[in-house]
Each structure stands twice: as C-alpha cells, then as structure tokens.
Amino acid sequence: MSKTKSDSDGLPADRDLYSGLMRLHVLHHAAEGSIFGLGMLEELRRHGYRISPGTLYPILHGLEKKGYLRASEQRDGKSLRKVYRATPLGRKALKAAKVKVAEFVEELLEGDFRRA
DSSP states (O other), rough: OOOEEEOSSSSSEEHHHHHHHHHHHHHHHHHHHHHEHHHHHHHHHHTTTOOOOHHHHHHHHHHHHHHHHHHEEEETTTEEHHHHHHHHHHHHHHHHHHHHHHHHHHHHHHHHHHOO
C-alpha cells in the first residue's frame, strides 16, 4: 500500500485516506493556472504526498474525463508538454468541494480547538 508522509504519531499515513484531497489539490492548482504532470508531482511532494507518475496521471485523466480539466499541448523547447486547466465545470465542482471540506474540517478539528 502506498504511503504519504508520516502523521504526528509517527505512523505512516495511508494514501487512500488522502486521495480525494490530492484530487482537490490538483483541481485547485488547475483553477489557478496551467499545470503539468511533473510540476504537480513536485507540488504534491512538497505537501508530503509521495506518489508516482503512475498514480498522478490516472488522477489527471480521471478529472479530465469528468470534465473538470481540459488538456492541451504546449511546446517546451523541442518537446510537447501536456498541460491542464480547470474547466468551468471543474471550477464549479471546486467551489462546492471547498464548502464541504470546510464543514468537514470544522467538525474533524472541533475537539482539538476546545482543548487548546
């Protein structure tokens, strides 16, 4: 089972628990501007998600298939690079997801804030 960075107890975090957050992270950046696979791998790694291209590209393709991302090719020197941007449907889905994530985080951390 693939793992992300360790949680605060030193236990390995289960990537399956974070897969939806990774998708939202990708969609968030695609709504801000063009993204490409290697750049997103680096961004996700910066946040502790240790995933391979074999995990990321199906995420990108799945978001594209749902109509949340649109791909195009961009010349990068001599080679072509596939870049992705959020579609209007993707932006709408992201906006709705932000509300749900905020509600969830508030509930998830509710007890933590009372103890502080």
